[in-house]
Amino acid sequence: GDSVTQTEGLVTLTKGLPVMLNCTYQTTYSPFLFWYVQHLNEAPKLLLKSSTDNKRTEHQGFYATLHKSSSSFHLQKSSVQLSDSALYFCALSGGAGGYKVVFGSGTRLLVSP
Amino acid sequence: ETAVFQTPNYHVTQVGNEVSFNCKQTLGHDTMYWYKQDSKKLLKIMFSYNNKQLIVNETVPRRFSPQSSDKAHLNLRIKSVEPEDSAVYLCASSSYEQYFGPGTRLTVL
Numbered sequence: 001g002d003s004v005t006q007t008e009g010l011v012t013l014t015k016g017l018p019v020m021l022n023c024t025y026q027t028t029y030s031p032f033l034f035w036y037v038q039h040l041n042e043a044p045k046l047l048l049k050s051s052t053d054n055k056r057t058e059h060q061g062f063y064a065t066l067h068k069s070s071s072s073f074h075l076q077k078s079s080v081q082l083s084d085s086a087l088y089f090c091a092l093s094g095g096a097g098g099y100k101v102v103f104g105s106g107t108r109l110l111v112s113p
Numbered sequence: 114e115t116a117v118f119q120t121p122n123y124h125v126t127q128v129g130n131e132v133s134f135n136c137k138q139t140l141g142h143d144t145m146y147w148y149k150q151d152s153k154k155l156l157k158i159m160f161s162y163n164n165k166q167l168i169v170n171e172t173v174p175r176r177f178s179p180q181s182s183d184k185a186h187l188n189l190r191i192k193s194v195e196p197e198d199s200a201v202y203l204c205a206s207s208s209y210e211q212y213f214g215p216g217t218r219l220t221v222l
Contacts, residue, residue: 034210043203043213044156087154093209099144099168101211103156 002027004092006104013080014112021075021088021107023064029094033066033073038087038106047088048075085111116140117206117214125220126194134189134217136204142212144168145187146205147179150216156203162187194221 003026013019025031032051036044050057050066050073057064062077073090090104117138126132138145146169147159160179161169167179176192191198199221205211 032209036211038154043215044211045213046210049210089156091211098209099161099163101146101158101161101207103158106154106156 002029002092002094002100002102004090004102004104006088006090006107008107009105010108010110012110012112015082016079018078019076019080019084019109021090021109023073023075023090023104025071025073025090025092027092027094029098031066031068031071032093032098033064034091034093035062035064035073035075036089036091036103038089040086044089080109080111082111082113085109117204117212119202119204119214119217121217122215123218123220125222127222128196129193132191132194132219134202134204134219136187136189136214138185138204138206138212138214140206140208140212142206142208143184144207145181145184146207146211147187147189148203148205148213150201150203152200160187160189191219194219196221 005024007022034049035047037047038044053068064075089106093101120135143164146161162181164184165181178190180188201216201218203216204214
């Protein structure tokens with residue numbers, strides 16, 4: 001079945017440094033990949049999405065490129081801020097006509113002053 | 114701006130009781146979901162409805178049953194709750210991406 005792997009459970013960084021959160025996936029369908037961000041005591045919100053191979057997508061300073069050859073959709077930012085501290089989920093929709101959504105286990109990003 | 118509404122926000126109950134959660138979306142989407150987010154923050158899809166039709170039904174205990182009266186409403190009933198049902202239940206509406214409601218936090222004593 002479909003799966004999403006996020007290898008880092010926790011990433012801690014100092015403000016101003018770059019970050020990359022890893023996301024790889026497995027599916028036999030044409031993938032649609034998403035990054036969601038969940039701040040403390042809030043619901044997850046969409047950060048980025050893509051279904052286009054090798055095209056960079058950006059939002060709020062974050063960016064990611066879907067690489068179908070390596071089944072990856074890593075999230076990056078060049079300079080993290082304190083407000084970026086949150087839980088980040090990578091997600092895949094593909095199976096069941098696109099209705100089935102699989103989330104990765106999430107990566108918690110903690111940014112310190 | 115909230116467009117997916119869930120009630121109640123919190124619910125505390127005892128083992129064996131029945132609970133019901135409500136969800137409404139005003140986005141005009143055809144597809145709605147129920148997710149369970151456990152204490153480790155793992156997000157797992159439970160059910161997906163498209164225009165009142167059950168599309169995705171993951172392996173969840175039979176005591177969980179979704180109900181959809183129209184494409185804007187999706188409810189979740191849990192008969193005879195168990196301690197492991199303690200979690201946050203998130204409703205979502207979808208075109209491609211998911212729009213989540215604020216969640217219902219269930220505590221089973």
